[in-house]
Amino acid sequence: MPRPDAPAKVRGAFDFASDLRAEGMLYGRTVRSPHPHAVVRRIDTAAAAALPGVRAVLTAADVPGKPFYGLDKVRDQPVLVGVGETVRYAGEAIAVVAADHPEQARAAAAAVAVDYEVLEPLTDPVQALAQGSSLRNLVIRRGNPEAVAEVVVKGFYEVGQQDQAPLGPEAGLAIPDGEGGVDLWIATQALHVDLRQVADALALPPERCRLRLAGVGGAFGAREDLSMQIHGCLLALRTGRPVKMWYGRDESFVGHVHRHPAWMWYEHGADREGNLVYVRATIVLDGGAYASSSHAVVANAAIFGCGPYRVPNVLMWCGAARTNHVPNGAMRGFGAVQSCFAHESQMDRLAAAVGISPLEIRLRNAMRSGDRLITGQVVSGAAPVADLIRRCAELPLPPPAEGRMALPGGAGNLAEAADISRGEGWALGYKNIAYSEGSDDYATARVRLERRNGHAVALVKTAAAEVGQGLVTVCQQIARTELGVEEVELEPADTLIGDAGSSSASRQTWMTGGAVREAARLVAEEVLKRAGPPGRGLAGGQVVDDEGAPLAPLALLLDEPIEREFEHHHRQTGKLDEDGQGDAHVSFMFVAQRAVVDVDPEAGLARVAQVATVQDVGLAINPLQVHGQIEGAVAQGVGLATMEEIQTREGLIRNASFTDYLLPTAVDMPEIVSELVEEAEPDAPYGAKGVGEPPLIASPAAICAAMRAASGRELCRIPVRPEELSGVSETKPPRELIPGQPPA
Amino acid sequence: MRVSFEVNGRQLAADVWEGESLLYVLRERLGLWGSKNACEQGECGSCSVLLDGQLVCACLVLAAAADGSRVRTVEGMEADRVGRAVQEAMVEAGGVQCGFCTPGFVVSIADLLSKDPHPGVLAVREALAGNICRCTGYVRIFEAVQKAASRL
Numbered sequence: 001m002p003r004p005d006a007p008a009k010v011r012g013a014f015d016f017a018s019d020l021r022a023e024g025m026l027y028g029r030t031v032r033s034p035h036p037h038a039v040v041r042r043i044d045t046a047a048a049a050a051l052p053g054v055r056a057v058l059t060a061a062d063v064p065g066k067p068f069y070g071l072d073k074v075r076d077q078p079v080l081v082g083v084g085e086t087v088r089y090a091g092e093a094i095a096v097v098a099a100d101h102p103e104q105a106r107a108a109a110a111a112v113a114v115d116y117e118v119l120e121p122l123t124d125p126v127q128a129l130a131q132g133s134s135l136r137n138l139v140i141r142r143g144n145p146e147a148v149a150e151v152v153v154k155g156f157y158e159v160g161q162q163d164q165a166p167l168g169p170e171a172g173l174a175i176p177d178g179e180g181g182v183d184l185w186i187a188t189q190a191l192h193v194d195l196r197q198v199a200d201a202l203a204l205p206p207e208r209c210r211l212r213l214a215g216v217g218g219a220f221g222a223r224e225d226l227s228m229q230i231h232g233c234l235l236a237l238r239t240g241r242p243v244k245m246w247y248g249r250d251e252s253f254v255g256h257v258h259r260h261p262a263w264m265w266y267e268h269g270a271d272r273e274g275n276l277v278y279v280r281a282t283i284v285l286d287g288g289a290y291a292s293s294s295h296a297v298v299a300n301a302a303i304f305g306c307g308p309y310r311v312p313n314v315l316m317w318c319g320a321a322r323t324n325h326v327p328n329g330a331m332r333g334f335g336a337v338q339s340c341f342a343h344e345s346q347m348d349r350l351a352a353a354v355g356i357s358p359l360e361i362r363l364r365n366a367m368r369s370g371d372r373l374i375t376g377q378v379v380s381g382a383a384p385v386a387d388l389i390r391r392c393a394e395l396p397l398p399p400p401a402e403g404r405m406a407l408p409g410g411a412g413n414l415a416e417a418a419d420i421s422r423g424e425g426w427a428l429g430y431k432n433i434a435y436s437e438g439s440d441d442y443a444t445a446r447v448r449l450e451r452r453n454g455h456a457v458a459l460v461k462t463a464a465a466e467v468g469q470g471l472v473t474v475c476q477q478i479a480r481t482e483l484g485v486e487e488v489e490l491e492p493a494d495t496l497i498g499d500a501g502s503s504s505a506s507r508q509t510w511m512t513g514g515a516v517r518e519a520a521r522l523v524a525e526e527v528l529k530r531a532g533p534p535g536r537g538l539a540g541g542q543v544v545d546d547e548g549a550p551l552a553p554l555a556l557l558l559d560e561p562i563e564r565e566f567e568h569h570h571r572q573t574g575k576l577d578e579d580g581q582g583d584a585h586v587s588f589m590f591v592a593q594r595a596v597v598d599v600d601p602e603a604g605l606a607r608v609a610q611v612a613t614v615q616d617v618g619l620a621i622n623p624l625q626v627h628g629q630i631e632g633a634v635a636q637g638v639g640l641a642t643m644e645e646i647q648t649r650e651g652l653i654r655n656a657s658f659t660d661y662l663l664p665t666a667v668d669m670p671e672i673v674s675e676l677v678e679e680a681e682p683d684a685p686y687g688a689k690g691v692g693e694p695p696l697i698a699s700p701a702a703i704c705a706a707m708r709a710a711s712g713r714e715l716c717r718i719p720v721r722p723e724e725l726s727g728v729s730e731t732k733p734p735r736e737l738i739p740g741q742p743p744a
Numbered sequence: 745m746r747v748s749f750e751v752n753g754r755q756l757a758a759d760v761w762e763g764e765s766l767l768y769v770l771r772e773r774l775g776l777w778g779s780k781n782a783c784e785q786g787e788c789g790s791c792s793v794l795l796d797g798q799l800v801c802a803c804l805v806l807a808a809a810a811d812g813s814r815v816r817t818v819e820g821m822e823a824d825r826v827g828r829a830v831q832e833a834m835v836e837a838g839g840v841q842c843g844f845c846t847p848g849f850v851v852s853i854a855d856l857l858s859k860d861p862h863p864g865v866l867a868v869r870e871a872l873a874g875n876i877c878r879c880t881g882y883v884r885i886f887e888a889v890q891k892a893a894s895r896l
Binding site for chain 2: 002003006009010011012013014016019103165166218219220246249403405406467468469627628632634635658665666669
């Protein structure tokens, strides 16, 4: 079944947030700090305000409500940094302007005069943590944290900072309602999460700010935090005119959070057969200047930091430093990506030390249903890890590279086929689904069944954000399945209905999908009540009996439409105690991957030939979309392993463009061989787990392992750089830390 | 200044500021929002259009420089069977997720297939290397190319 929005998208007729327009619309623009750390001493807006076409220039003094926003309970990010206040990262917003033409807005933004007292930026996250500049520290202790073992391997690992790089820029259109309220059309992952922050900043009751989902050009975590939401509304309310804002790509790099870069010190102990005895690890994440979602990213990096294995004894220390970098926060995989690179590299080291294969070490320690995480939580649902590994090993290997374009260096014509060596690498990954650590996670859906031109039509309304993942298809499928009608219309997502939470953490099929199912079942119940016995079900637009034989057209029962709403909560999770123990998560998803990479060891070039991936998805509601999610996530893993990195020096991003921040293109993409292991998840609606994140957790580790196998180099850092792959240079730890101990 | 183009078979004109790109004029002046603005630097291909039959990034072309030209955008792709075949195949193969890159891919694939109706695997990859997709990993887009080619 094709996605309902695809026909409009292929015709160029689907409106993304940056495509919106309104009569009398102005263009907004943000004035940003060029310094990573500074005190604002003076802001002079007079020259900017006097320029032609300029309608408003606003500063912190113009924010009527709460001056701070943020995702965490501690909202710590200024809406605008005011006079006497401190700038904490380069790119932080100081003022906003609105003008008739975008070029006039650009000129006005440049004309806002700001005096800064420049301060020394804190840019070293290890040092920051050592001096107590932290967003969260978490310790997990399990069993005997000081356990000893016969075979011990140690390693240091580093992960560069990845950008989500959704193609659609941050954008939105704010339209004042003439009565002091505002409607904001916005590309976001979570309408209600935005709403709470926007309404507070505007000092408006939430019902007077209506957030409406505009077309979202990808997200991957980049749209969890606010970008232009408050700024656009401030300008619209001040000018009384619609205001559109969209970020150019350079601005986008400072306009959203990124994946936390990570520095990780690990020690694994095992017996002579390779059975894990203990893991001790220290994980340092750079949280940047503000909290964003660092709290939860720290938890994930730590909790999943030993991989999907049985580990009896653990000492894990994980902290996110507060530095003067652009804040880091959510990106697909959310902490698990970083620590997976470390624990999987360690498993390979351990296999070598014990003298068994990478496959065997993983099979020997693979987590099973009923095992405990390092937090003590029992995995109550499906955990077919060994099965994933075995099935992945059976997938066909790729043929040797043929033709220059398929060799490392490709069109650059650099490599000779005879110089290429091919390596194979393995990785397992796992992660939670949905919100954790005691959050009341829920989603709301309303389903209405009515008669139109003689036949039954279902309408589904939620506030859940379709960001490209295909939730619209899944919601339609669910309504069709439950109500037995062909025609299902999805109403626009907005805050006129209850919260659906964020399109994050692989949670919407479970959460909003679950809410749609339950609301539809309540509607079906009412239909059957109207029909009376022997009506037992709905199918093909008919009420049917026990045998499935049609009794009466559904439409005949809809003289009065039926509408039901349902709020779907998942099982309550718990907090972690002081030893990092607790049932913090509701469910888990697993993946096994094998990567095959061709390497030119002299030039330091690599081409990923194939990624074989076998994933535990519960039951797949829409296999086409499931495979699409897997392939897309692997592509982002290829990027992180081989090319994608935001480069920051002295607190400034040096490659804020798609010219300098490299993304995998059609020629970089490996062949993907993908299989699903379908085991119904007990608690999940239709037994379906989430899908979008696991492939990106494992693939960077698997690809780097294959590069190690092909080159013989240590390669302790991703993305792997040519100078490291060729052996010209080597990544060293920024300092020596004892695994399990905090930076001192 | 005033510029005029033939866009998707219609003669259109607009008053523009000298610095405006063809992309800006198509979108903000002429209301053709199908061409997208992902990088505005010629790297991502989401603003791909045909300018006098040549595949270009509209963000890199000054509107003034395109004065008097023939422009075909994604909105004009339905007008011929290659364009329609590409659009249908993209929908059926699952080549569309968020869809922001999709208009650019539709134009680039149609351009490829109009020149080479049965491209090999590597030729497809090379031809599409100027279009970035962040959602799909390209796999289903490659499938869409082959599906469309098989129908032409």
